[in-house]
Amino acid sequence: MITGTTRLAGVIGDPVRHSLSPVIHNAAFIEAGLDWVFLALPVASGQASAAVEAMRSLRIEGLSVTMPHKADVAAAVDDLTPEAKALGVCNCLFWRRHSSGRDQIVGHSTDGDGFVWDFERRFGCSLAGLDVLVVGAGGAARSIVEALGRAQAASIGVSNRTPDRARSVAALAQQAEVVTNDRAAVEAADVVVNTTPVGMRGGPDPDGVPVPVEALRPGQRVVDIVYDPRQTPLLQAATSAGAETADGVGMLVGQAALAFELWTGRSAPIEAMANAVAT
Numbered sequence: 001m002i003t004g005t006t007r008l009a010g011v012i013g014d015p016v017r018h019s020l021s022p023v024i025h026n027a028a029f030i031e032a033g034l035d036w037v038f039l040a041l042p043v044a045s046g047q048a049s050a051a052v053e054a055m056r057s058l059r060i061e062g063l064s065v066t067m068p069h070k071a072d073v074a075a076a077v078d079d080l081t082p083e084a085k086a087l088g089v090c091n092c093l094f095w096r097r098h099s100s101g102r103d104q105i106v107g108h109s110t111d112g113d114g115f116v117w118d119f120e121r122r123f124g125c126s127l128a129g130l131d132v133l134v135v136g137a138g139g140a141a142r143s144i145v146e147a148l149g150r151a152q153a154a155s156i157g158v159s160n161r162t163p164d165r166a167r168s169v170a171a172l173a174q175q176a177e178v179v180t181n182d183r184a185a186v187e188a189a190d191v192v193v194n195t196t197p198v199g200m201r202g203g204p205d206p207d208g209v210p211v212p213v214e215a216l217r218p219g220q221r222v223v224d225i226v227y228d229p230r231q232t233p234l235l236q237a238a239t240s241a242g243a244e245t246a247d248g249v250g251m252l253v254g255q256a257a258l259a260f261e262l263w264t265g266r267s268a269p270i271e272a273m274a275n276a277v278a279t
């Protein structure tokens with residue numbers, strides 16, 4: 001029941017009504033027995049700093065941030081974590097007590113660590129020492145490459161149809177370099193990650209596979225961050241080739257779990273969060 005003691009968290013974006021975050025977070029609050037509620041909050045482009053001030057004045061306990069506000073909120077918060085500073089974007093705002101005794105709004109990025117967290121949980125193996133190929137060079141690729149660098153991947157190849165963008169992504173991790181996702185590069189990778197919208201329902205190329213299919217092989221782990229459909233053409237091809245796969249819902253749950261922990265100070269009820277979006 002919602003009462004006077006219920007606390008509010010939410011996601012800001014435009015559009016935001018399609019977001020799965022309310023389903024994931026409300027399931028988590030119920031499972032954890034917390035008197036919290038999570039709402040999708042439409043915030044128009046250009047209104048990110050007003051939304052940060054609303055978080056302050058309304059004492060919203062935590063905000064997730066999605067398009068088009070990820071860069072604008074980074075400029076509007078009181079402080080940034082090192083990850084958010086490196087990326088120049090935030091997907092999660094939380095409160096932190098400053099040494100002065102005042103509460104500050106801190107911007108963080110949980111996308112990359114959400115990816116690493118889900119990978120290691122799902123495959124039961126560390127990313128440390130693995131050769132990873134990341135396809136695409138947008139915001140998702142940036143946060144994944146930055147986190148792979150901290151997770152001690154042995155090498156990170158970044159491949160993009162616009163090589164200039166790949167260069168700026170590769171600059172986020174010492175062990176990263178720009179590569180072409182040709183047959184040799186894909187075959188050599190222990191882990192292949194798609195961060196492009198290729199294969200996404202309603203996207204630019206819903207039937208496409210972003211790497212040469214013949215290069216996929218047993219012993220490889222293939223991750224698609226596209227989560228609609230869950231089984232993208234890439235994941236279907238990877239399964240047929242004998243590779244292990246992880247779908248995009250995992251990273252979504254991973255970043256939400258890390259946000260939950262920052263907001264509430266409790267460990268996230270991961271199973272309940274994953275079940276909330278299991279179809």
Ligand code: ATR
Nearest residue numbers: 136137138139140141160161162165196197204205
């Ligand atoms: P996000 O921030 O969600 O990661 P984005 O910034 O739009 O998304 O980035 C999408 C990535 O997918 C980009 O690397 C884009 O390539 P460009 O940098 O050349 O634009 C890539 N991408 C989009 N459509 C693609 C397609 N049809 N084939 C290959 N790559 C594509």
